[in-house]
Amino acid sequence: MDVSDIGALTFDVFGTVVDWRGSVVREGERLGAQKGFDVDWPSFADDWRNDGYTGGMERIRRGDLPWMKVDALHRLKLNQLLEEHGITGLTEAETDHFNRVWHRLTPWSDVLEGLERLSKGFVLASLSNGNMSLLTNMAKNAGIHWDCVLSAELSGHYKPDPEVYKAAADLLGFRTDQVLMVAAHKADLRGAQGAGLRTAYVPRPDEFGPEGQVDMAPDRSFDVSATDFIDLAAKLGV
Amino acid sequence: MDVSDIGALTFDVFGTVVDWRGSVVREGERLGAQKGFDVDWPSFADDWRNDGYTGGMERIRRGDLPWMKVDALHRLKLNQLLEEHGITGLTEAETDHFNRVWHRLTPWSDVLEGLERLSKGFVLASLSNGNMSLLTNMAKNAGIHWDCVLSAELSGHYKPDPEVYKAAADLLGFRTDQVLMVAAHKADLRGAQGAGLRTAYVPRPDEFGPEGQVDMAPDRSFDVSATDFIDLAAKLGV
Numbered sequence: 086m087d088v089s090d091i092g093a094l095t096f097d098v099f100g101t102v103v104d105w106r107g108s109v110v111r112e113g114e115r116l117g118a119q120k121g122f123d124v125d126w127p128s129f130a131d132d133w134r135n136d137g138y139t140g141g142m143e144r145i146r147r148g149d150l151p152w153m154k155v156d157a158l159h160r161l162k163l164n165q166l167l168e169e170h171g172i173t174g175l176t177e178a179e180t181d182h183f184n185r186v187w188h189r190l191t192p193w194s195d196v197l198e199g200l201e202r203l204s205k206g207f208v209l210a211s212l213s214n215g216n217m218s219l220l221t222n223m224a225k226n227a228g229i230h231w232d233c234v235l236s237a238e239l240s241g242h243y244k245p246d247p248e249v250y251k252a253a254a255d256l257l258g259f260r261t262d263q264v265l266m267v268a269a270h271k272a273d274l275r276g277a278q279g280a281g282l283r284t285a286y287v288p289r290p291d292e293f294g295p296e297g298q299v300d301m302a303p304d305r306s307f308d309v310s311a312t313d314f315i316d317l318a319a320k321l322g323v
Numbered sequence: 324m325d326v327s328d329i330g331a332l333t334f335d336v337f338g339t340v341v342d343w344r345g346s347v348v349r350e351g352e353r354l355g356a357q358k359g360f361d362v363d364w365p366s367f368a369d370d371w372r373n374d375g376y377t378g379g380m381e382r383i384r385r386g387d388l389p390w391m392k393v394d395a396l397h398r399l400k401l402n403q404l405l406e407e408h409g410i411t412g413l414t415e416a417e418t419d420h421f422n423r424v425w426h427r428l429t430p431w432s433d434v435l436e437g438l439e440r441l442s443k444g445f446v447l448a449s450l451s452n453g454n455m456s457l458l459t460n461m462a463k464n465a466g467i468h469w470d471c472v473l474s475a476e477l478s479g480h481y482k483p484d485p486e487v488y489k490a491a492a493d494l495l496g497f498r499t500d501q502v503l504m505v506a507a508h509k510a511d512l513r514g515a516q517g518a519g520l521r522t523a524y525v526p527r528p529d530e531f532g533p534e535g536q537v538d539m540a541p542d543r544s545f546d547v548s549a550t551d552f553i554d555l556a557a558k559l560g561v
Contacts, residue, residue, distance in 0.1 A: 156496070208459060218496025221446060221471040233459040233472045238494070256476070258394070258456025 086308045088321050091283060092259045094203060095212035095235065095250075097268035098220060099138075100292040102211075103190035103227070106130050107291075112186045124170050127294055137162025142214060142243040152241060154216035160184045187215065188222035193289065197228060199314020206323035210235045212253050212266065214243045233257065245276025254282065265308070267317065271300065274307055286310045287317060324546045326559050329521065330497045332441060333473065333488075335506035336451035336458060337376075338530040341428035341465070344368050345529075350424045362408050365532055375400025380452060380481040390479060392454035398422045425453065426460040431527065435466060437552020444561035448473045450491050450504065452481045471495065483514025492520065503546070505555065509538065512545055524548045525555060 099105045106127070113126035141158035144150040150158075163184050167175070175183070203209055210233040211220050217236045224231055233256075237243045240252040254261040261281030268274050269289040277284050286307040290299050303310060311317035337343045344365070351364035379396035382388040388396075401422050405413070413421070441447055448471040449458050455474045462469055471494070475481045478490040492499045499519030506512050507527040515522050524545040528537050541548065549555035 204463075208463065210459075216496070217471065217494040221448075221495065225442075225446065225470050230468055232463050233455065234470075239477060256455040257459065258454070 086283070086320075088206075088265075090263055091207060091265050091321075092263045093208040093210060093254075093257045094265045094267055094285075095210050095253050095257075095277075095282070097244075097266070097270060097273050098211050098213035098215055098223070099134075099187075099190070100289055101267065101269040101287060102196055102229070103192050103223065104289075104291070105134060105187070105190050106294055106297075108190040109133065109186055112183070112189070116183060120172075120174070122170070122172050124172065129166060129170065131293070133159065133162055133166060137166075138214075146243065146246075154219075154238060155187070155214055156184070156216055156219055159187055185219075185222070188219050189226050190223055192227050192229060193313070195313035195315045199318055200229060202318035202323055203314065203321065204230070204232070206318075206321060207265075208232045208257060210253065210257060212244075212249065213237065214249075245272055245279075247276065247280040250277050250280035250282050254280075265321075267314075269299075271304060278306070283308045285317060287313060324521070324558075326444075326503075328501055329445060329503050329559075330501045331446040331448060331492075331495045332503045332505055332523075333448050333450035333491050333495075333515075333520070335482075335504070335508060335511050336449050336453055336461070337372075337425075337428070338527055339505065339507040339525060340434055340449075340467070341430050341461065342527075342529070343372060343425070343428050344532055344535075346428040347371065347424055350421070350427070354421060358410075358412070360408070360410050362410065367404060367408065369531070371397070371400055371404060375404075376452075383481065384484075392457075392476060393425070393452055394422065394454055394457055397425055423457075423460070426457050427464050428461055430465050430467060431551070433551035433553045437556055438467060440556035440561055441552065441559065442468070442470070444559065445503075446470045446495060448491065448495060450482075450487065451475065452487075483510055483517075485514065485518040488515050488518035488520050492518075503559075507537075509542060516544070521546045523555060525551060 096102055109130040110126040113129055117124050137159055145152055209231055211231050212235050213220055214237045216238045220234045220236055235253050237249045240248045242248040254264045265283040265285050266277035267285040267287060269287055274284040274286060284307040288301040309320050311320050334340055347368040348364040351367055355362050375397055383390055447469055449469050450473050451458055452475045454476045458472045458474055473491050475487045478486045480486040492502045503521040503523050504515035505523040505525060507525055512522040512524060522545040526539045547558050549558050
C-alpha cells in the first residue's frame, strides 16, 4: 500500500497485541495451584472473554447495562464465574488482583520488535475497548511503548461503533484516512473502514487456543495483510 | 512525604517538563535567519505564550471563545503575531509547521533521567492543557516515555478547573489522593489540591528567561518540593 499519507497506526490490543487466553490460563493455573482449586482454566478464560467482555459490551450497546469500564465488566463476570466454579475463600484483594490479570496480559513474541520498528515511521497508539488504566498498566508491565494510549473509554462507545475510531483520529491530530487500524479481527477492521480509517489485517491463529477457530480467509478490502508485526513493518517500509 | 499510597504522578508540561521559551526562540531565530526576518524572538515567544495560550484559555473559560484545542489557540495568536511583526510570505505549510513548534519543545536537562527513575516506582502521565496530539508528538520527538498521555482536552476543561484533575485520576484508575501532581506553577498545584490530588512543586527558575520573574517562595501546603526531577525521584524514594 502507499503509506506516504499515513501518520498514525492504531492497534486493537486483546488478541492482536497480547495473548489474553494464554495469560489468563497461566495466572489461573497458578492461583489454582496455590489455593487448591481444580478448574478448567481454558474454558474459564473463554467464558470470561466471550460472555463477560464481548457479551457485556453488547448488553451496554443494547441498553441492558449502563456504560461501565471493561474492568467493571470483567468483575461482574468474574463474580459469576467464581460462584459457578465453586471457587470460594478469596479475599477482596485477591479477587481484585485476579480481575486485573487483564492488566498483565503478555504480548505475542513478535510484538516488541515489530512495534519498535513501526515506531520509527509512525505514531503508535492502542485503540482497544479495554479501559485506559488497563491499557496503561498492561503496556508498562509488558514493556510496550505506545506513543499514546487510546481507549474506547474516551468516546463513551465501544468498538466497532464509529465514534471510537473517529475520536482516535481527532485526538491524534490526523484525518481518519491518515490513520491505519491494525487488528486480528475483521469486525474491528470493518468498523474502522466505516469510519474512514485505513486497515491492516494481522491474523492471530493461536488467539483461541490450539483448537480454536479463527477466520483467516484473505480479504482484499483491507489495505494490507501481514503475518505479524515484523512483517507489517516490512510491508509498511520501515 | 509518605508515598506508599501514591500510584501515579501527573505532570504539567509547558515550563515544568519542557523549556517552551528557549525552544520557541531557537526555532524563531532559525526561521528568521532563513527568511531574513528581524524579530525580537523572546518577546514574540512571551506574547505567544501569555496572550495566545494563557489568555486564550481565559477567553474560553469566560465564554468569549468556543472550546478549541491549544493548537488552534496557538494558531489564532500566531496569525496575529505574524501580522504585527510584519512577517509575510510564509506558505500555509510553513506557517503550520512553525505553529507546531509547540510539538517540538525540548525538555530541561534533568527530565529524561528523572522520569526514567520515577517510572520505576509510579505510573507517569502528562497532564497538560496542550492537546493530545501536541503532547504525543512532543514526547516522541524528545524521547520522553509517558506511560499515558493525558490532556485537559479529554475533559473539555482547562486547568486549573477541577474536572481536569479528577478525570485524570479516574482514567488512571486511582483515587484522587493516590495521584501526585507535579508542576512548576503554584496555581496548577492549587487546582490539583482543590480536586483532592497530592502535590509536588518543582520550580523552574529559567522558564521565563534570564530576566524573567518566577515566584519560588517555599509553600508548605505542597506535599513535596524538589529542585528538579532527579531530586524529586530521590525524595520519593526511587
